[in-house]
Amino acid sequence: MLYTNRLLSETSPYLQQHAHNPVDWYPWGDEALQKARLEDKPILVSIGYSSCHWCHVMERESFEDVQVAEFMNQHFINIKIDREERPDLDHVYMDALQAMTGSGGWPLNVFLTPDLKPFYGGTYFPPVKLHNRSSWREILFAISQTFKEKRAEVETQANQLVQHLKDANSFGLAQKQVLDLPAEELFIKRQADVMFANIMQSADAVWGGFGKAPKFPQTFTIRYLLQYYYFTQNQTALKQACLSLDKMIDGGIYDQVGGGFARYSTDIEWLAPHFEKMLYDNALLVIVLSDAYKITKQERYKTAITETLQFIEREMTSSVYGFYSALDADTEGVEGKYYTWTKKEIEELLKEDADLFCSFYDISGEGNWEHVNIPRIVQSRDEFCAVHKLNTDVFDSVMKNCLLKLLKARNKREKPLLDDKIILGWNALMNSAYSKAFAATGIEAYRTTAINNMEFLLKTFQNGEGVFSHVYKDGQAKHSAFLDDYAFLIQSLIHLQEITSNTVWLEKAKDLVTVVIRFFSEPDSDYFCFTPDSQPDMIVRKKEVYDGATPSGNAVMAANLLYLGTVYDTPEWKKQSVRMLDGLKETVVKYPGSFGVWSALYLNMIDGLNELAVVGMDFAEKREALLAFFLPDVILQSGEKEDSKFPLLAGKTPPFGETLIYLCRNYSCQSPTPYPLKIKELLSFKGI
Numbered sequence: 124m125l126y127t128n129r130l131l132s133e134t135s136p137y138l139q140q141h142a143h144n145p146v147d148w149y150p151w152g153d154e155a156l157q158k159a160r161l162e163d164k165p166i167l168v169s170i171g172y173s174s175c176h177w178c179h180v181m182e183r184e185s186f187e188d189v190q191v192a193e194f195m196n197q198h199f200i201n202i203k204i205d206r207e208e209r210p211d212l213d214h215v216y217m218d219a220l221q222a223m224t225g226s227g228g229w230p231l232n233v234f235l236t237p238d239l240k241p242f243y244g245g246t247y248f249p250p251v252k253l254h255n256r257s258s259w260r261e262i263l264f265a266i267s268q269t270f271k272e273k274r275a276e277v278e279t280q281a282n283q284l285v286q287h288l289k290d291a292n293s294f295g296l297a298q299k300q301v302l303d304l305p306a307e308e309l310f311i312k313r314q315a316d317v318m319f320a321n322i323m324q325s326a327d328a329v330w331g332g333f334g335k336a337p338k339f340p341q342t343f344t345i346r347y348l349l350q351y352y353y354f355t356q357n358q359t360a361l362k363q364a365c366l367s368l369d370k371m372i373d374g375g376i377y378d379q380v381g382g383g384f385a386r387y388s389t390d391i392e393w394l395a396p397h398f399e400k401m402l403y404d405n406a407l408l409v410i411v412l413s414d415a416y417k418i419t420k421q422e423r424y425k426t427a428i429t430e431t432l433q434f435i436e437r438e439m440t441s442s443v444y445g446f447y448s449a450l451d452a453d454t455e456g457v458e459g460k461y462y463t464w465t466k467k468e469i470e471e472l473l474k475e476d477a478d479l480f481c482s483f484y485d486i487s488g489e490g491n492w493e494h495v496n497i498p499r500i501v502q503s504r505d506e507f508c509a510v511h512k513l514n515t516d517v518f519d520s521v522m523k524n525c526l527l528k529l530l531k532a533r534n535k536r537e538k539p540l541l542d543d544k545i546i547l548g549w550n551a552l553m554n555s556a557y558s559k560a561f562a563a564t565g566i567e568a569y570r571t572t573a574i575n576n577m578e579f580l581l582k583t584f585q586n587g588e589g590v591f592s593h594v595y596k597d598g599q600a601k602h603s604a605f606l607d608d609y610a611f612l613i614q615s616l617i618h619l620q621e622i623t624s625n626t627v628w629l630e631k632a633k634d635l636v637t638v639v640i641r642f643f644s645e646p647d648s649d650y651f652c653f654t655p656d657s658q659p660d661m662i663v664r665k666k667e668v669y670d671g672a673t674p675s676g677n678a679v680m681a682a683n684l685l686y687l688g689t690v691y692d693t694p695e696w697k698k699q700s701v702r703m704l705d706g707l708k709e710t711v712v713k714y715p716g717s718f719g720v721w722s723a724l725y726l727n728m729i730d731g732l733n734e735l736a737v738v739g740m741d742f743a744e745k746r747e748a749l750l751a752f753f754l755p756d757v758i759l760q761s762g763e764k765e766d767s768k769f770p771l772l773a774g775k776t777p778p779f780g781e782t783l784i785y786l787c788r789n790y791s792c793q794s795p796t797p798y799p800l801k802i803k804e805l806l807s808f809k810g811i
Contacts, residue, residue: 127142128146128149137173144186148201166201170204170232174386174401174540176458178229179453208593210607211605216233220245222291223241224245229246231244234270241285315355322716331363337389339672345415346414349414353756364415368411374394377427384404386398394497409560413428414753429564446550464486465495473525484496504519546608547594547595548612550576555614574619577619583595583600592604611674611679612635621750624761632683642655643655651666684703685724701728711725733786737760739783748799752802758771786806
């Protein structure tokens with residue numbers, strides 16, 4: 124029998140997946156919330172996302188079970204939420220779950236009173252009791268009985284939990300203060316060394332990365348190490364950053380056949396990923412690979428950038444230049460089936476080249492993971508060719524041809540589900556990745572893509588009042604944009620201005636800062652809330668400050684305020700940036716792995732930003748030369764002639780026919796030079 128429920132009219136691929144469950148699912152909204160209040164029933168909120176493996180498992184085991192669904196429909200108001208559409212709700216109820224149980228994850232199943240207060244929750248529940256974990260049926264029955272028979276206790280627990288969430292979110296209140304000291308006196312140089320030492324305590328010196336399995340890329344931490352190297356020339360920092368990138372590029376977390384990175388690795392060697400591919404992970408990895416390529420000029424980083432962006436263009440880009448959200452881990456109900464191979468398959472496809480390919484990519488008859496093979500590199504190409512007495516150019520040509528054959532064959536398989544909704548903040552991160560990739564490689568197509576995507580975002584997500592929506596699909600933009608959306612968009616506009624010299628992007632970034640300050644500020648706090656002040660359905664307006672899978676919106680906004688406050692000579696923006704970091708600096712220094720973006724900002728605050736202005740007929744050529752250098756503490760503006768709207772470009776008129784580069788601090792400039800390499804030499808050693 125074919126069932127349908129209210130999710131059928133939703134645009135989210137995750138909600139659509141549940142549209143034919145016998146569970147009477149509602150989307151989050153007034154209809155469901157009013158029904159819960161009218162019938163005085165507890166609410167089950169089940170939160171997941173389209174590429175979540177255990178979400179699919181629980182759906183098959185429980186939400187497609189007719190008897191289970193009948194009980195849920197009788198005793199609960201059942202609401203399904205795509206966490207990527209409503210990260211605000213996911214944040215609040217995940218915090219509640221972690222407060223109740225000490226852990227979290229997805230699917231997130233949390234039970235609420237009719238007034239939206241959580242009182243019980245968990246993640247995946249099996250269909251039958253397993254390893255001391257209660258079954259989903261047992262949980263449903265117990266919650267239903269408790270809500271009916273012990274209502275007062277439920278309400279008391281829910282009220283206490285909500286108060287706990289509010290108390291935990293009260294940091295930064297009454298913090299606004301006058302800081303007369305300059306930033307370089309508030310942020311002590313030696314703390315940069317302390318942050319580095321704290322990061323290295325969890326560094327894996329053999330396989331790269333940080334901590335034990337499961338291992339996530341932790342791109343923010345790697346970027347800190349690269350920036351710390353820039354300031355100190357500490358070789359250990361550079362070595363650990365590059366080791367982490369090298370091992371990921373060699374591992375199964377990187378799609379050797381088709382390019383792009385999976386979400387994380389289930390083991391310390393980066394062999395077996397959790398196979399879903401997320402837009403934001405690939406954006407953040409392209410950004411850090413671009414930094415590493417600027418420093419080292421290692422071709423393998425440029426290759427990884429190129430292959431990853433080829434994957435994005437091939438599989439995750441719409442015809443109107445929007446970037447899709449994710450690819451699922453499963454096909455035909457099997458995790459990783461699309462990406463794995465038997466040795467026999469490879470032998471049939473590659474014929475006489477199969478033995479060489481299998482030897483290099485760790486392919487065996489018994490398999491390197493669950494009786495199949497995930498292609499990975501266990502010996503560097505140069506070492507492998509030396510051992511086997513192979514010409515490297517010939518070897519490269521053979522391997523390239525083999526990979527193309529495998530990709531062609533793989534394209535005939537059933538593909539993983541594509542989550543084709545377009546999220547503003549994630550698109551902004553990928554927009555920054557394209558700008559950074561252009562700066563590092565000079566590949567013109569990357570700049571063109573960044574411009575096309577930005578024009579799409581501004582046209583599609585912005586309404587007539589200058590505010591933005593969060594998500595777009597099937598011609599419909601919906602849900603008010605969150606802090607992360609605005610912060611990442613402002614940042615991408617800054618990066619786009621640097622590679623194009625088009626000040627229109629800066630003007631838009633400035634306008635968006637005023638929107639954030641107007642709608643996301645909290646009285647008596649320098650930090651911004653995740654939701655705008657008009658959001659009606661939140662029991663707590665959260666402030667996020669730590670880095671999760673994506674950067675902290677507050678950290679990115681602090682960096683944006685510092686940059687744009689300098690560009691426009693707006694002292695209050697710069698002061699707010701300083702106050703935001705000052706309020707967290709002890710935590711940032713102690714836990715830099717969880718506050719990587721703040722840590723990088725800390726480094727730039729120590730000595731302040733340098734300002735570069737390139738003015739003259741050949742500004743574009745010299746701009747490109749400067750962009751190819753790793754200069755993380757620099758604000759860059761350029762143009763053919765001076766521009767009085769911007770303090771850095773005002774009054775700078777080189778002699779006719781010349782193009783000069785001005786190195787300035789606080790708008791006070793050294794003697795200009797026509798040579799980009801001279802600028803690099805002047806900025807090459809900081810001595811922190």
